[in-house]
Amino acid sequence: MRKSVGLTLIAVVVFLFLTVPLIIITATAFGEASTIRFPIQGFTLKWFTATFASRSFMSSLGLSFALASYATLLALLVGIPASYALSKTTFRTNPRLRAFFLSPTFVPGIVVGYALFQFLVIQWRMPVFAGLLLGHFLVSLPYVIRVVGASLEQFDFSIEEVAWSLGCNKPKAFLKVVLPNIGSGIVAAFMLSFINSFNNIPVSMFLTGPGVSTLPTTLMNYIEYSYDPSVSAISVVLMGVTVVLMVIVERTLGIGSLAK
Amino acid sequence: MKRSVFLLLIAPGILLLTIFLFYPLVVTLAPTFSNNGPSLARYLAFFSDSYYLAVFFRTVWIAVVATLVCMILGVPTAYFISRRRRSKSFLMALSIFPLLTNPVVRAFAWINILGRNGVLNSLLLSWGWITTPLTLLYTDFSILIGTIYLFLPLMIVTLVGSMDTIEEEVTEAAESLGASRLVTFFKVVLPLSLPGIVVGSVLVFTGAITAYSTPNLLGGNKNMLLATLIYQRAMSLADWTSAGVIAFVMIVMTVVTVMVMQKVSRRLDRR
Numbered sequence: 001m002r003k004s005v006g007l008t009l010i011a012v013v014v015f016l017f018l019t020v021p022l023i024i025i026t027a028t029a030f031g032e033a034s035t036i037r038f039p040i041q042g043f044t045l046k047w048f049t050a051t052f053a054s055r056s057f058m059s060s061l062g063l064s065f066a067l068a069s070y071a072t073l074l075a076l077l078v079g080i081p082a083s084y085a086l087s088k089t090t091f092r093t094n095p096r097l098r099a100f101f102l103s104p105t106f107v108p109g110i111v112v113g114y115a116l117f118q119f120l121v122i123q124w125r126m127p128v129f130a131g132l133l134l135g136h137f138l139v140s141l142p143y144v145i146r147v148v149g150a151s152l153e154q155f156d157f158s159i160e161e162v163a164w165s166l167g168c169n170k171p172k173a174f175l176k177v178v179l180p181n182i183g184s185g186i187v188a189a190f191m192l193s194f195i196n197s198f199n200n201i202p203v204s205m206f207l208t209g210p211g212v213s214t215l216p217t218t219l220m221n222y223i224e225y226s227y228d229p230s231v232s233a234i235s236v237v238l239m240g241v242t243v244v245l246m247v248i249v250e251r252t253l254g255i256g257s258l259a260k
Numbered sequence: 261m262k263r264s265v266f267l268l269l270i271a272p273g274i275l276l277l278t279i280f281l282f283y284p285l286v287v288t289l290a291p292t293f294s295n296n297g298p299s300l301a302r303y304l305a306f307f308s309d310s311y312y313l314a315v316f317f318r319t320v321w322i323a324v325v326a327t328l329v330c331m332i333l334g335v336p337t338a339y340f341i342s343r344r345r346r347s348k349s350f351l352m353a354l355s356i357f358p359l360l361t362n363p364v365v366r367a368f369a370w371i372n373i374l375g376r377n378g379v380l381n382s383l384l385l386s387w388g389w390i391t392t393p394l395t396l397l398y399t400d401f402s403i404l405i406g407t408i409y410l411f412l413p414l415m416i417v418t419l420v421g422s423m424d425t426i427e428e429e430v431t432e433a434a435e436s437l438g439a440s441r442l443v444t445f446f447k448v449v450l451p452l453s454l455p456g457i458v459v460g461s462v463l464v465f466t467g468a469i470t471a472y473s474t475p476n477l478l479g480g481n482k483n484m485l486l487a488t489l490i491y492q493r494a495m496s497l498a499d500w501t502s503a504g505v506i507a508f509v510m511i512v513m514t515v516v517t518v519m520v521m522q523k524v525s526r527r528l529d530r531r
Contacts, residue, residue, distance in 0.1 A: 004441050011340035014333050015351070018358055018413060021369035024379060028372060036372055038379050078273045085269035088261045101273055104281060106515050108470035110487045111507040112281065114494060119284035134280045141273065199362045202472040205491055219364045220473055223371070235365040242360045246353060255353050258360070 022239065029232035036229055047233035057234060060218040067129075067214060068197040071136035075193055076186065078137075079144030084178065087152040101145045104138040109202030112138055117206035128209035135203040140193035147192060151185025188257040191249055195242075285511075292504040306505045312489075316509070318400065319485040323468035326407040330415040330464045331457060333408075338419030338456075339449055342426075352420065358413045367477040370406050371397060374478075398480035406474040411464040418463060422456020423449070455528050462521040466514050486510055 024038055029047055031040030051057055082101060086094050104112065116135050120126040155178065163173040179186070204214045213221075215234075223231055249258055295301040306312050341351045358366060373379045374396040381393040396402055426449060434444040475485040484492065486506055494503035 006442075007336050007340050007445075010333065010336040014337040014412070014416075015354060017333075017409070019354065021366070021373060021409065022358070022361065024372055025365065025369050035377075037377075038372065038382075078276060081269040082273045085261065085266045089266055091266070097270060097274075100277065103277065106511070106518060107281065107285070108487065108507075108510045108514060110470065110472050110490055111285075111510055114490060114503060114507055115284040115288045116280065117494075118288045118500070120280075123287075134276075137276070138281055141277075195360050199360075201363060202470065202487065205472060206494070216362055216364050216473070219362070219368075220477065223364070223368055223477060227371075231368055235362075235368060238362055238365060239357075242357065246357065246360065250349075250353070255349055255356060258356055 025232050025235050026239070028229055029236045031229055033229075035227055036232065047229040048237070051230050051233045051237070054230070056213075056218055057215070057230075060213045060215045063129075063212065064198055064215040067132055067136055068194045070133055071140050071197045072190055072193040074133070074137045075140035075144045076148075076190065079141055079189070080148055080179075080186065083145055083148045083152055084174070087149060087155075088157070098145065098149070102142045105142045109139065109200065110205060113203040113206035116203075121207065121209070128207060128212040131207045132204060132212070132214070135207050136197040136200060139200060139203055140197055143193040143196065144189045147189035148182060148185050151182040151188075155181050184253050184257065188249075188253055191245065192258060195245065289504050289508050292501055292508060302501060302505050303509075306502070306509070312506075315484050315486060315489050318483070319469055319487075320513075322400065322404050322407055322485065323465050325404060326411060326468045327461050327464045329408050330412045331461060334412055334415035334419055334460065335450070335453070335457065338416045338423055338453075339445065341416070342420050342423040343428075352417070355413045355416045355420075358409075359417065363410060363471070363473045364477065366410055367406050367474045370402060370409065370478055374402050374405070397478065398483065400479075400483055402478040403475050403483060403485070406478040407468050407471060410471060410474055411467050414463050414467065415460040418460035419453060419456045422459070423453050426452045455525055458521055458524050458528065462517055466517050469513055469517075470510060 027040055028036045028038050030043050030045070031037055032042035032044045032046075033040070079101070086098055086101075091097075112135055116131050120131045120134065121128065159181070160173050160177050163177045164170065168176070199216060200214075201216045201220065204217050208214060208217050215238075219231065219234060246255065246258075249255060292302050293299065307316075341348060341355070344351060371378070375381070376393045376395070376397070378397070380396065381390075384390045385393065430452070431444050431448055434448045435441065439447065469485075470487055471485075472487040472491070475483070475488045476491075479485065479488065486509065490503050490506040490510070493499040493506065
């Protein structure tokens with residue numbers, strides 16, 4: 001295709017708009033001044049060491065990691081069997097059931113958090129972590145239903161029937177034949193759900209309690225009261241992790257699998 | 261599959277969603293519909309309070325403008341990406357990267373740029389374009405920029421997915437028949453990517469009316485949106501009924517937007 005100047009110009013401006021703010025953050029993480037300055041003066045890694053030495057940041061990082069892992073695992077355990085059941089059958093209620101499983105998408109995260117806070121934390125006096133876990137599970141489930149459902153649609157179920165006719169029982173056929181074939185869908189669902197749970201703010205806002213705070217909420221509270229390059233340093237670490245994840249996904253599934 | 265096996269497989273999800281999403285929602289929101297008996301008084305009060313109305317309209321206004329800007333910038337950019345060959349996956353990665361970056365980090369980026377001593381003000385001062393720093397942060401403007409920044413990648417990624425299905429032969433045919441590139445874009449590419457534009461716009465709009473960290477970090481206390489207002493009402497003021505009313509208003513806005521989209525998409529499919 002011939003190049004169009006106008007189109008290229010818009011695209012260049014958009015990509016500058018998308019990348020320059022993140023480049024500025026990255027640069028400010030290395031500045032020596034105690035408030036954020038750009039362009040930076042000097043070069044130091046002290047903000048990174050300060051971040052890794054900070055108790056509140058490290059414990060919230062651990063909590064966010066555990067939370068995203070458990071919530072994603074629970075969503076996969078619940079979502080994969082449900083997707084399988086919905087794609088194997090043609091009951092009249094299936095479209096409505098699918099919509100039901102996707103329903104957390106229609107409830108704003110802050111409202112999910114608020115309802116769970118009222119109900120689980122105040123009424124049932126559940127531990128804070130349980131509330132967070134359930135909230136993040138609700139957010140993750142639609143990703144699993146959508147992505148795993150899409151890869152089950154591609155799957156040729158006659159392969160599974162061959163396994164049955166060769167004497168394999170149904171649970172074993174599911175584990176040995178169906179699961180490996182939808183593996184890439186499961187990995188993509190895992191990645192999407194993990195990343196979105198890890199980054200989630202609205203659901204966590206109401207559900208974080210004393211001493212139990214996710215990394216994004218800790219970061220946000222920190223920004224509201226202080227303005228120093230340690231926030232930039234954490235941002236750089238988080239962006240680094242994102243790059244690593246993206247490279248892994250690109251090597252295994254292709255980057256397009258995250259664009260669902 | 262036997263009905264019993266089917267039920268067994270879907271039961272955990274149905275139960276968890278019912279107990280931990282729908283039941284809490286009903287319990288939390290039911291009191292907003294009663295005032296010594298069933299009544300809509302609290303909603304009437306919400307929509308006749310000038311402060312709440314201002315927040316409501318600010319939320320809608322910012323979401324509408326952000327959606328339009330994302331559309332205007334996203335459509336050409338997505339078209340640009342979808343027609344690349346070698347650089348396509350790199351440009352896609354560049355668009356997906358911000359999506360996977362924490363929204364707090366993305367809002368923080370704009371605090372650095374728009375703040376009183378931020379990058380933009382220092383640049384303008386050093387060029388002599390302004391003599392005193394502009395107040396850009398903690399305004400509707402900064403929320404708007406932050407929201408566009410948050411959702412433009414989502415629009416681009418959604419649109420590339422839909423534009424990829426347009427065969428190159430179609431645009432080539434239009435051009436070989438004498439249509440200029442601009443005419444091809446507006447008469448061929450744009451109509452064919454309309455379904456993607458509809459989906460992308462709904463994602464941006466619903467995302468914008470429910471985003472929390474961006475209005476919280478870039479709007480400050482004076483420029484509340486519904487999402488920040490609900491948190492403030494509930495946590496700082498322990499005003500549970502107002503929080504419930506706002507929660508229900510937000511759900512209705514999201515559901516109505518999605519339903520309108522489904523109607524529009526169905527009509528587009530039928531063409």
